[in-house]
Amino acid sequence: MRILAVDDDEIILELLKATLEVEGFTDVQTATSGQQALYLIHEEPQPFDCILLDIQMPEMDGISLCAKIRSMSAYRKCPILMITAMSDRKYIDRAFSAGATDYVNKPFDVLELGTRIKLAKKLNDERKAYAESSFKVDALRTELQESKKCDLSEPISIQDVDGVITYLAFENYLLQLSRAGLFSSTVFAIKVTNVRSIYTRCSPSDFVYTITDIGEAIALNVKHLQCLVSYRGDGVFVCVCHHGQHLNTEEFEINVRNTLYGMDLTYEGGASLPVRLVFGNLESAGFFAKQGTLKMLLKAVENVETKSVAESSKNALVSQTVGTETRFRDREPNSHMNIFE
Amino acid sequence: MPLDPKLQERINEIRSRFLEVLNERLLEFGEIRTKLDENACSETEMVNLRFGVHKIIGVSSTLGFDRLGDFATGTMQDIEAFVQSENDVSIRYSLMDSLDALLAEIRSISLNEATS
Numbered sequence: 001m002r003i004l005a006v007d008d009d010e011i012i013l014e015l016l017k018a019t020l021e022v023e024g025f026t027d028v029q030t031a032t033s034g035q036q037a038l039y040l041i042h043e044e045p046q047p048f049d050c051i052l053l054d055i056q057m058p059e060m061d062g063i064s065l066c067a068k069i070r071s072m073s074a075y076r077k078c079p080i081l082m083i084t085a086m087s088d089r090k091y092i093d094r095a096f097s098a099g100a101t102d103y104v105n106k107p108f109d110v111l112e113l114g115t116r117i118k119l120a121k122k123l124n125d126e127r128k129a130y131a132e133s134s135f136k137v138d139a140l141r142t143e144l145q146e147s148k149k150c151d152l153s154e155p156i157s158i159q160d161v162d163g164v165i166t167y168l169a170f171e172n173y174l175l176q177l178s179r180a181g182l183f184s185s186t187v188f189a190i191k192v193t194n195v196r197s198i199y200t201r202c203s204p205s206d207f208v209y210t211i212t213d214i215g216e217a218i219a220l221n222v223k224h225l226q227c228l229v230s231y232r233g234d235g236v237f238v239c240v241c242h243h244g245q246h247l248n249t250e251e252f253e254i255n256v257r258n259t260l261y262g263m264d265l266t267y268e269g270g271a272s273l274p275v276r277l278v279f280g281n282l283e284s285a286g287f288f289a290k291q292g293t294l295k296m297l298l299k300a301v302e303n304v305e306t307k308s309v310a311e312s313s314k315n316a317l318v319s320q321t322v323g324t325e326t327r328f329r330d331r332e333p334n335s336h337m338n339i340f341e
Numbered sequence: 342m343p344l345d346p347k348l349q350e351r352i353n354e355i356r357s358r359f360l361e362v363l364n365e366r367l368l369e370f371g372e373i374r375t376k377l378d379e380n381a382c383s384e385t386e387m388v389n390l391r392f393g394v395h396k397i398i399g400v401s402s403t404l405g406f407d408r409l410g411d412f413a414t415g416t417m418q419d420i421e422a423f424v425q426s427e428n429d430v431s432i433r434y435s436l437m438d439s440l441d442a443l444l445a446e447i448r449s450i451s452l453n454e455a456t457s
Contacts, residue, residue: 014351106399107403110352
């Protein structure tokens with residue numbers, strides 16, 4: 001794995017190199033500024049597989065650099081780890097919003113850093129395997145459509161939408177908040193209840209576009225609350241807000257539905273694509289401080305799944321009742337006619 | 342969990358280099374401390390102080406200097422407060438105190454390393 005480490009402190013760069021080498025990562029290049037890092041990235045014929053960034057650097061800080069790197073097509077899915085002494089929430093939020101995959105606080109524990117880099121390697125290997133398989137099936141267009149279709153339960157990486165991050169980054173973000181003792185967060189989930197029908201009727205790319213549009217509609221309506229949104233799979237979006245207590249849930253639900261209505265989503269043939277949403281309860285991090293923020297996330301997901309099942313049962317009951325009434329009304333004239341006949 | 346011997350060896354080398362850097366910081370921060378006392382510290386000097394202290398925070402505990410890391414963190418908090426206060430006298434004195442403590446810790450580390 002080819003790694004680029006960027007830090008204005010040469011001692012840190014030496015420490016990183018030493019730690020990485022012991023873990024078996026010997027191909028490590030270093031840069032002492034954002035400009036130098038960008039130069040190396042442009043000059044390298046092959047993209048780096050993993051990037052480690054300090055935040056506080058003169059001229060261009062690590063967060064701006066992260067956003068610049070993320071905007072390059074070759075680096076859209078590359079693991080970017082922020083390694084920084086900045087533990088304030090504003091830095092954590094900005095780093096993940098700019099596309100960071102993970103966040104390691106300095107001073108770092110060399111053993112922990114090794115583990116986190118190995119996780120990044122795993123992510124990178126999976127990314128490469130996926131890219132390779134996509135390349136292979138490219139020759140067989142028909143098969144491509146089916147092969148590329150991700151599993152319904154898999155997270156989808158939504159690109160180029162402000163406030164929407166990958167699911168891995170979302171989990172890492174929650175873990176980082178927990179590590180930094182920042183529990184003033186609210187987590188909730190939103191489920192697309194008819195996701196299976198959308199998944200079945202859409203082509204793989206259209207399914208991704210639809211999920212992206214829904215993600216955008218959600219993110220747009222929580223932007224003012226410093227929220228991060230992610231798609232977890234199975235039609236479930238998860239959101240974490242710093243100012244969740246200010247979220248007017250009723251208004252939010254109406255706004256998301258209106259935004260989606262305005263998007264006028266359609267299937268390939270032009271038929272209308274309805275999106276049915278169920279909104280889960282807000283879970284406050286304070287209650288989960290001891291158990292960890294990931295438990296809070298699971299609770300939010302469980303809650304929306306339960307609501308979704310309840311909603312489906314209610315709808316089934318309503319349609320059954322309506323069906324019975326319709327049948328009864330349909331029979332009435334007949335009965336009437338029968339009487340008079 | 343004990344570190345890999347190879348890594349430990351590399352960390353010891355880096356530690357020695359860090360001590361050299363600390364001695365340079367002693368001079369640099371000492372000058373800024375004098376200017377703070379005279380209330381003649383420029384914006385550039387404050388930026389340099391912030392970056393220098395930030396670097397100490399980033400590496401000290403990893404290299405086994407936990408106390409130094411704590412002093413540096415305290416100094417950083419006072420730097421932030423001083424910059425935000427736009428030259429409040431009491432905050433300036435507080436910054437000078439924490440900088441004195443940081444400099445004393447650097448001197449103590451240098452002395453210990455020289456005698457050991």
